[in-house]
Amino acid sequence: MEQAQAPKKKIIFSGVQPTGIMTLGNYLGAIKNWVELQDDYHCVYCIVNQHAITIRQEPSALKKNTLEAYALMLACGIDPERSVTFIQSHVAAHSQLSWVLSCYTQFGELSRMTQFKDKSAKHADNINAGLFTYPVLMAADILLYQADLVPVGIDQKQHLELSRDIALRFNGLYGNVFTVPDGYFPKTGAKIMSLQDPTKKMSKSDENPNAFISILDAKDTIIKKCRRAITDSEAEVAYREGKDGINNLLSIYSAVTGKTIPEAEAEFSGKGYGDFKTAVGEAVADHLAPVREEFNRLMKAPDHLKDCYRQGAEAAERMARRTLEKVYKKIGFLPPM
Numbered sequence: 001m002e003q004a005q006a007p008k009k010k011i012i013f014s015g016v017q018p019t020g021i022m023t024l025g026n027y028l029g030a031i032k033n034w035v036e037l038q039d040d041y042h043c044v045y046c047i048v049n050q051h052a053i054t055i056r057q058e059p060s061a062l063k064k065n066t067l068e069a070y071a072l073m074l075a076c077g078i079d080p081e082r083s084v085t086f087i088q089s090h091v092a093a094h095s096q097l098s099w100v101l102s103c104y105t106q107f108g109e110l111s112r113m114t115q116f117k118d119k120s121a122k123h124a125d126n127i128n129a130g131l132f133t134y135p136v137l138m139a140a141d142i143l144l145y146q147a148d149l150v151p152v153g154i155d156q157k158q159h160l161e162l163s164r165d166i167a168l169r170f171n172g173l174y175g176n177v178f179t180v181p182d183g184y185f186p187k188t189g190a191k192i193m194s195l196q197d198p199t200k201k202m203s204k205s206d207e208n209p210n211a212f213i214s215i216l217d218a219k220d221t222i223i224k225k226c227r228r229a230i231t232d233s234e235a236e237v238a239y240r241e242g243k244d245g246i247n248n249l250l251s252i253y254s255a256v257t258g259k260t261i262p263e264a265e266a267e268f269s270g271k272g273y274g275d276f277k278t279a280v281g282e283a284v285a286d287h288l289a290p291v292r293e294e295f296n297r298l299m300k301a302p303d304h305l306k307d308c309y310r311q312g313a314e315a316a317e318r319m320a321r322r323t324l325e326k327v328y329k330k331i332g333f334l335p336p337m
């Protein structure tokens with residue numbers, strides 16, 4: 001008798017740039033969700049080193065950061081046995097599909113990308129074409145794997161919408177070639193703000209190290225940074241408009257403890273900001289302690305890491321090649337054989 005087939009798992013794709021140790025923002029906005037999604041989806045996770053060179057990188061630092069980002073991804077709980085984990089430049093299909101998709105993306109669409117405007121203002125001496133076409137490479141990453149869902153922070157929403165538009169346009173011309181992906185955003189933590197200017201996103205490129213928490217910061221550093229966080233002159237731990245600093249700390253506390261915002265507000269009702277900030281720092285540090293330990297262990301096993309990313313690239317390559325061949329056929333590229 002024929003066995004009933006288990007329903008095919010949906011596909012997840014996401015990536016992170018290796019431009020320094022990931023922040024608490026990267027972790028709560030994206031990686032924490034990546035870990036949770038591994039149970040129910042077929043997950044593909046990538047260290048996007050090709051995206052990183054849109055900003056000038058020192059070669060030896062890029063190499064080191066790429067390995068560390070890969071190790072950190074595993075240390076956060078991504079299991080290379082269950083998920084496909086690899087490094088973008090190891091799978092040539094990303095740049096190959098990116099070229100094709102760039103011919104189906106309008107100049108006007110790319111000009112509207114707020115991240116391009118921000119980054120070109122910040123790096124006025126190097127507004128290269130890659131910085132401009134960055135979202136096309138991101139669309140290629142996602143569409144190559146026929147991803148159904150893309151877990152990211154809110155700052156990537158506009159890029160994700162462009163990926164959808166490109167997929168729909170291509171499908172409209174050639175039939176159903178690409179799965180049209182949906183974004184997947186965390187309930188709390190989709191946008192973690194700077195600790196020094198809570199109207200700005202927490203970013204690892206911030207010049208002030210007190211503005212961000214790195215996933216590998218020591219416990220006392222994390223507590224110190226939280227205690228120095230800019231808040232307001234009231235003395236009420238409440239999530240309310242105009243209290244950006246407190247709102248941010250409440251979101252962080254809620255995301256790492258699993259408590260809801262009202263539960264957190266009740267816990268600190270009547271207490272001062274000093275106690276609250278220390279508690280947030282301690283909760284973050286406790287949550288991240290096992291990640292730091294596992295990272296240190298993995299970095300002592302470079303051969304194991306190499307095996308993992310090599311096998312990951314092979315699995316990714318197989319999935320990507322299928323899509324690329326389909327695309328080449330649809331657009332009329334003469335096959336080599």
Ligand code: TYM
Pocket residue numbers: 013014015016017018025026027028029030031048051137138141142150151152153154155156159189190191192193201202203
């Ligand atoms: P990147 O490397 O800047 O960030 C990696 C992930 O972390 C999220 N994130 C945040 N979430 C909440 N609060 C913050 N302060 C914060 N800072 C960063 C980002 O939203 C992201 O999910 N272009 C992407 C990388 C990429 C990608 C892809 C993502 C390349 N190709 C395909 C998904 C699918 C980027 O620069 O992320």
